[in-house]
Amino acid sequence: MKRMIEAHGLTKDYGEKRAVDDLSFTVQPGIVTGFLGPNGSGKSTTMRLILGLDAPTSGSVLVNGKRYRQHPSPLHEVGALLEARSVHTGRSAYNHLLALAQTHGIPKRRVLELIDLVGLHEVARKRAGQFSLGMGQRLGIATALLGDPKTLLLDEPVNGLDPEGIHWIRNLLKALAAEGRTVFVSSHLMSEMALTADHLIVIGRGRLIADTSVDEFVRRASGTLVRVRSPQATRLRELVLGPDVTVTSTEPQLLEIGGLTTEQIGEAAAAHGIALHELTPLQASLEEAFMELTRGDVEYKAGEIVVPGEAEKAA
Amino acid sequence: MTSATPQISIPRFDGTGTVTQPRVALSEWTKLHSLRSTRWSLLVATVLAIGLPMLFAAVTSSHWGHMSLRERADRHPLDIALAGVNVAQLAVAVLGVLVITGEYSTGMIRASFTAVPKRLPVLWAKLGIFAVATFLLMLPSVVIAFFGSQAILGRHHILQISFSHPGVTRAVAGGAVYLMLIGVFALAIGAMIRNTAGGIATFAAIFFVIPPLLNILPTSWNNAISPWLPDAAGRSIFSLTHGAHSLAPGPGLALFCGYTALAIAIAAVLLVRRDT
Numbered sequence A: 001m002k003r004m005i006e007a008h009g010l011t012k013d014y015g016e017k018r019a020v021d022d023l024s025f026t027v028q029p030g031i032v033t034g035f036l037g038p039n040g041s042g043k044s045t046t047m048r049l050i051l052g053l054d055a056p057t058s059g060s061v062l063v064n065g066k067r068y069r070q071h072p073s074p075l076h077e078v079g080a081l082l083e084a085r086s087v088h089t090g091r092s093a094y095n096h097l098l099a100l101a102q103t104h105g106i107p108k109r110r111v112l113e114l115i116d117l118v119g120l121h122e123v124a125r126k127r128a129g130q131f132s133l134g135m136g137q138r139l140g141i142a143t144a145l146l147g148d149p150k151t152l153l154l155d156e157p158v159n160g161l162d163p164e165g166i167h168w169i170r171n172l173l174k175a176l177a178a179e180g181r182t183v184f185v186s187s188h189l190m191s192e193m194a195l196t197a198d199h200l201i202v203i204g205r206g207r208l209i210a211d212t213s214v215d216e217f218v219r220r221a222s223g224t225l226v227r228v229r230s231p232q233a234t235r236l237r238e239l240v241l242g243p244d245v246t247v248t249s250t251e252p253q254l255l256e257i258g259g260l261t262t263e264q265i266g267e268a269a270a271a272h273g274i275a276l277h278e279l280t281p282l283q284a285s286l287e288e289a290f291m292e293l294t295r296g297d298v299e300y301k302a303g304e305i306v307v308p309g310e311a312e313k314a315a
Numbered sequence B: 001m002t003s004a005t006p007q008i009s010i011p012r013f014d015g016t017g018t019v020t021q022p023r024v025a026l027s028e029w030t031k032l033h034s035l036r037s038t039r040w041s042l043l044v045a046t047v048l049a050i051g052l053p054m055l056f057a058a059v060t061s062s063h064w065g066h067m068s069l070r071e072r073a074d075r076h077p078l079d080i081a082l083a084g085v086n087v088a089q090l091a092v093a094v095l096g097v098l099v100i101t102g103e104y105s106t107g108m109i110r111a112s113f114t115a116v117p118k119r120l121p122v123l124w125a126k127l128g129i130f131a132v133a134t135f136l137l138m139l140p141s142v143v144i145a146f147f148g149s150q151a152i153l154g155r156h157h158i159l160q161i162s163f164s165h166p167g168v169t170r171a172v173a174g175g176a177v178y179l180m181l182i183g184v185f186a187l188a189i190g191a192m193i194r195n196t197a198g199g200i201a202t203f204a205a206i207f208f209v210i211p212p213l214l215n216i217l218p219t220s221w222n223n224a225i226s227p228w229l230p231d232a233a234g235r236s237i238f239s240l241t242h243g244a245h246s247l248a249p250g251p252g253l254a255l256f257c258g259y260t261a262l263a264i265a266i267a268a269v270l271l272v273r274r275d276t
Helices: A043-050 A093-102 A108-117 A133-145 A163-178 A190-196 A214-222 A233-240 A262-271 A286-294 A308-314 B021-033 B036-066 B069-074 B077-081 B083-106 B108-115 B120-152 B168-193 B196-216 B219-228 B230-238 B249-273
Strands: A005-014 A017-027 A032-036 A058-063 A078-081 A151-155 A182-187 A199-204 A207-213 A225-229 A246-251 A254-258 A278-282
Touching: A005 A043, A017 A043, A017 A058, A017 A199, A017 A207, A032 A043, A032 A163, A032 A190, A043 A058, A043 A151, A043 A182, A078 A133, A093 A108, A093 A133, A093 B021, A093 B108, A108 A133, A133 A151, A133 A163, A151 A163, A163 A182, A163 A190, A182 A190, A199 A214, A207 A214, A225 A233, A225 A262, A233 A246, A233 A254, A233 A262, A262 A278, B021 B036, B021 B120, B036 B077, B036 B083, B036 B120, B036 B168, B077 B083, B077 B120, B077 B168, B083 B108, B083 B120, B083 B168, B083 B196, B120 B168, B120 B249, B168 B196, B168 B230, B168 B249, B196 B219, B196 B230, B219 B230, B230 B249
Parallel strands: A032 A182, A032 A199, A078 A151, A151 A182
Antiparallel strands: A005 A017, A005 A058, A199 A207, A225 A254, A225 A278, A246 A254
16 A cells, blocks of 8 residues: 655646646655745645645646545545635534544544544534634644544644644654654744654745755755864965865954865864864754755745844944 | 654544545535524524515505505415515525535635545535425425415405415425525535625626616517526416416426526536636
């Protein structure tokens, strides 16, 4: 039994605008795969294409070996939490889940079981329109788990959750993956993905930017940059410069060297009797790595924020 | 990332039930009766269908002594008995539109189409369940309205009409059939327009705005066109008599069913093709 999501050249146009552009990737079972991209990069559109809610302009996407629409019991194959709320505001959580369960002959007992799991027992008979964002997300999780699906598709599941809820979701995702399920989770927060995901699919403006493990992603994006402080910085600069080495300097005695390890720089300095006051490997944070990779792929960018004090200093 | 496997146990479920039309119908029944707006709309439709004829009967009965012969001649007991149908149709039509547009405005449609990605079973189930619910509620309502108004008009022999009088049973049952078809037609319009205000406006335009506008046309044109409109065709189902410029009940019913089928067909094609 195939338990994966396979996209081949997936493309979606809305009028003139290309929301998803020739996207190909595979989501494997047994791990949490993060689907990362800035807001408006096409994550939600891709999710809708996977579920057959929107039809691709070209390309295709298969879930567990078939197009989603071809599955005779879709809720047992894929559980989905969509970013935009998909609950009738006038209906209670219980009746919402029951109505969806009934399409597959899933009994009431299962509905009650999931209401307990997500902690909505107290409010199950209240109209969903009165729910907070966090309660809405919990109802969405219950909906996704209704058919005990092999594959889970969760669009921004931690949105609106309190810290305890976020912790709960992380553990839930890991538990689901540990059971051998395919777990595909989107987020625009790199820090969130760093804590939950094992593998990353990164997109920007609908295009694939990276398809790697989380560790590899950080290594690739940050490169090896070393900060060196030395009274003989100018001499050191001449020593280390080479075809694959970049050196930048913002202060007279400070260098930022790319393309060499701390060991190589330290040895080179020692060999020529250069004193070093600092030798620090700079690891870009995940957030920076993400920003670096998606730079230029951000659809809507805010202007630089100028802090008054900083501006004067710069001037 | 390397923390121990967390201790959340997801309760397992071994069912492998497939999506079937009866299951989707049961789901749609749950959706229909679990909304407050449904219960209110159907209550209003029932109260109007029964209450208005009673009210008109009472007013007619008490004013009978002051009415001219000509005025009296214009009063027909069946018109009084079925007066509620004209108003109840508004409540039924609004609910029909809401049954589907309510899902689009709240986003529920995405959950519905994720559970039933072939989509058409959802449309058939909505139409079927809503038609049955409307008919089962409206049939007793119009029957009660008939006997109730007749009882109130009991003092006036000329306003008495037997249920077994030719065409009366058909006209009374026709009132319920008309309301059911109006609801189905409105649901199909809602599925096409996907927006509550737009759906209700479209329905109102077809049934309440276009027919009177035709009066501006030359009479011969109006007489030629009017009987074939959905509004007039539908009305012939519950009219006791028909004139030179209106259809007989049978052809009227057939034509109205045809319009409804056409609306459903367009809705079905759009439902499958469009993005959600």
